[in-house]
Amino acid sequence: MSLSVIYALLFYAATLVLVIGVARKIAIYSKTPQPLKIPTTPAPLTTSGVVWRMAKEVAVFQSLFKSNKWIWLFGWLFHVALALVLMRHLRYVTEPVWFWVNWVQPFGKYAGFAMLAGLGGLWLRRIVVDRVRYISSPSDHLMLLLLMAIAVSGLAMKYVDHTDIVALKGFMLGLMYFDWQPLPGNPLLITHLSLVLLLMFIFPISKLLHAPGLFFSPTRNQTDNPREVRHVAGWSAK
Amino acid sequence: MADFQTPEIREYPLIPHIKPGAMAHSKPYLAKPDHQASVGFPGELVENWHDVAVAKLGELVSKSRALQVFLDICVKCGACTDKCHYYLGTEDPNNMPVARQDLLRGVYRRHFTFAGKYFPKLVGAIDFTEEVRDQWYSYFHQCSQCRRCSVFCPYGIDTAEISMAGREVLDAIGVGQKYCNEILGKVHKVGNNLGLPGPALIDTLEGLEEDVKEDTGVDVRFPVNQKGAEVLLITPSADFFAEPHIDGLIGYGKVFHQAGISWTVSSYASEAANFSMFIGSHDNLKRTAMRIREAALELGVKRIVVGECGHAWRVAYSFWNTLIGPFDFLDPKYPAPQHICELTYDLLKRGALKIDKEANDHRRITFHDSCNVARASRMGNMPGGQFIIPREILKTVANNFFDMAPETIHENTFCCGGGGGLLTDDLMELRVKGAMPRMQALKQVVDDNDVNTLVAICAICKTQFAKTLPYYKHSMNMITSLHHVVGDAIVLGGKD
Numbered sequence: 001m002s003l004s005v006i007y008a009l010l011f012y013a014a015t016l017v018l019v020i021g022v023a024r025k026i027a028i029y030s031k032t033p034q035p036l037k038i039p040t041t042p043a044p045l046t047t048s049g050v051v052w053r054m055a056k057e058v059a060v061f062q063s064l065f066k067s068n069k070w071i072w073l074f075g076w077l078f079h080v081a082l083a084l085v086l087m088r089h090l091r092y093v094t095e096p097v098w099f100w101v102n103w104v105q106p107f108g109k110y111a112g113f114a115m116l117a118g119l120g121g122l123w124l125r126r127i128v129v130d131r132v133r134y135i136s137s138p139s140d141h142l143m144l145l146l147l148m149a150i151a152v153s154g155l156a157m158k159y160v161d162h163t164d165i166v167a168l169k170g171f172m173l174g175l176m177y178f179d180w181q182p183l184p185g186n187p188l189l190i191t192h193l194s195l196v197l198l199l200m201f202i203f204p205i206s207k208l209l210h211a212p213g214l215f216f217s218p219t220r221n222q223t224d225n226p227r228e229v230r231h232v233a234g235w236s237a238k
Numbered sequence: 239m240a241d242f243q244t245p246e247i248r249e250y251p252l253i254p255h256i257k258p259g260a261m262a263h264s265k266p267y268l269a270k271p272d273h274q275a276s277v278g279f280p281g282e283l284v285e286n287w288h289d290v291a292v293a294k295l296g297e298l299v300s301k302s303r304a305l306q307v308f309l310d311i312c313v314k315c316g317a318c319t320d321k322c323h324y325y326l327g328t329e330d331p332n333n334m335p336v337a338r339q340d341l342l343r344g345v346y347r348r349h350f351t352f353a354g355k356y357f358p359k360l361v362g363a364i365d366f367t368e369e370v371r372d373q374w375y376s377y378f379h380q381c382s383q384c385r386r387c388s389v390f391c392p393y394g395i396d397t398a399e400i401s402m403a404g405r406e407v408l409d410a411i412g413v414g415q416k417y418c419n420e421i422l423g424k425v426h427k428v429g430n431n432l433g434l435p436g437p438a439l440i441d442t443l444e445g446l447e448e449d450v451k452e453d454t455g456v457d458v459r460f461p462v463n464q465k466g467a468e469v470l471l472i473t474p475s476a477d478f479f480a481e482p483h484i485d486g487l488i489g490y491g492k493v494f495h496q497a498g499i500s501w502t503v504s505s506y507a508s509e510a511a512n513f514s515m516f517i518g519s520h521d522n523l524k525r526t527a528m529r530i531r532e533a534a535l536e537l538g539v540k541r542i543v544v545g546e547c548g549h550a551w552r553v554a555y556s557f558w559n560t561l562i563g564p565f566d567f568l569d570p571k572y573p574a575p576q577h578i579c580e581l582t583y584d585l586l587k588r589g590a591l592k593i594d595k596e597a598n599d600h601r602r603i604t605f606h607d608s609c610n611v612a613r614a615s616r617m618g619n620m621p622g623g624q625f626i627i628p629r630e631i632l633k634t635v636a637n638n639f640f641d642m643a644p645e646t647i648h649e650n651t652f653c654c655g656g657g658g659g660l661l662t663d664d665l666m667e668l669r670v671k672g673a674m675p676r677m678q679a680l681k682q683v684v685d686d687n688d689v690n691t692l693v694a695i696c697a698i699c700k701t702q703f704a705k706t707l708p709y710y711k712h713s714m715n716m717i718t719s720l721h722h723v724v725g726d727a728i729v730l731g732g733k734d
Contacts, residue, residue: 029306
């Protein structure tokens, strides 16, 4: 089997694992009842207040900012840079390229460095701060390494050894329209794609579940109105 | 005196380096078979404890979205590691919230996740061995379930939920904690934590009426089981006999007296505390709370008011409507339940109480936010009312009020060190060390503002401070009830 076929099949498999795995977890989170009201107070009294609280958590990591400025700086930098990089990557799977992806392009090009800086800072803390070192499992280090390797291999293609990006785009579009095209055999590209595939495979069984999970966290998503509205669910409904 | 050192108060708070195992020896007394039986748990360690524990853990997780989400999504960022008063006071890394959670998360991962089943070493999954079981017993009884970590966690992960589940699993295999389970048995049997029977309660309150009459010359009543009273007061039983709690009860009595509100306590439901929350037991939580609904219906009251108690206010405010509601038999003009501070605050705002502020001029007051009031409930009709209302009351009845440092009050408050079912003498070392961050903040207002009075609205805080203040070279009399300060300022007698 050729390299192109193997990677085409791997991409389909990884996408299925990612989508089904995360959907399954979301289904479990939504159908597991939360029998009692446990928002961390002071909490919003209304649903729109909860949306605002959650929006601040997602967009600016409000609680983390309050908690620790270094973790906030590195963590936020990494996530924002990752978002920009992902948006920029949309140009490889859209034809014609969406207009706003072009706007992101100039920022996205450098966001890879910011991503690396954020990840590096987080890893440094994991090694240097005794408290964080104590709570780190091998998987916590490896996750950071994996993300850094993805960033480095991507940046290397951009700034060191260019790959045939037009052919890559052909491969990606071919995957989407089930009209398979050859994958360029550049070692950096193969490394980059392999690491991304690995990330997709482990997403649903790893701590990366914090992305969908945050929205289900009862201490953050519940309204503070237990006296006004009688809340029952699960065992408390019986 | 105990064989441990009281932590040193430094000039500035410092995040300590970890000292693994520093508190591994700390364990509360085990519940005896009859304590266990009274709350529906096996009397001693069951034979197949490993399998029972794993099955129980799976059941708990499947019934709680909080557990399900919290066990999955921690990224080990470290934001919580310096937030727990027990870590700051003991330096034991297992008292960092994430490490405490990992004792349970590791077992959960081992048995209920793909990664933990097949790559345990990689993801920190652990088997539920005898050693781990001992660690659970030790460190889940070094968590006061104060929720400070959940304020600072980027995902709101609340270690209280984890330690409640851990204790519930331990109870299910027959490894209960004496302090909580013995007390719960007393509530079920007698109606209060102290095991104070009805006639003794009536006797005590009659004595209190005489004392107040002697002090003030006014007939302030402390009624028991009075049918048709407007208000049923549900207060921690410590208010009936212990110092400085009882001064708070006298304060409530004076407030009711001056406002002309008829009230009563119930000898059947003579306890606001509900230790079932500490051990995560839903059955006991509901059963303990139900006495209150029954008493309110039996006495035909129109309002239920809750006295000064932290976790009790959490249970009342956040859980009662769920567990024993709806309260459609009460007067809809008032929140159900209502906190005594909400009631007093409304009366003060309306000018219904005559106040002599100067009566408190000998006091220089600071206020300790109790964790369950601060981070698990509310007062009034705006978020954060639980911080505003007690302080407004204090400023209305006294001239000298000083807040402690902002990073140690409101939702950032440090636990007293004795909450969550740890207020027992067999955990004295933990309690003294856990009080350190609060003592640090207190020392600052004592040095800067000559504060001589520490006010709290929680029975556990009051008892804990009375016991631990002397370890930090303060007088135990420094701690008092908010309604003690209120009561001292109320001018009894006819209104002008």
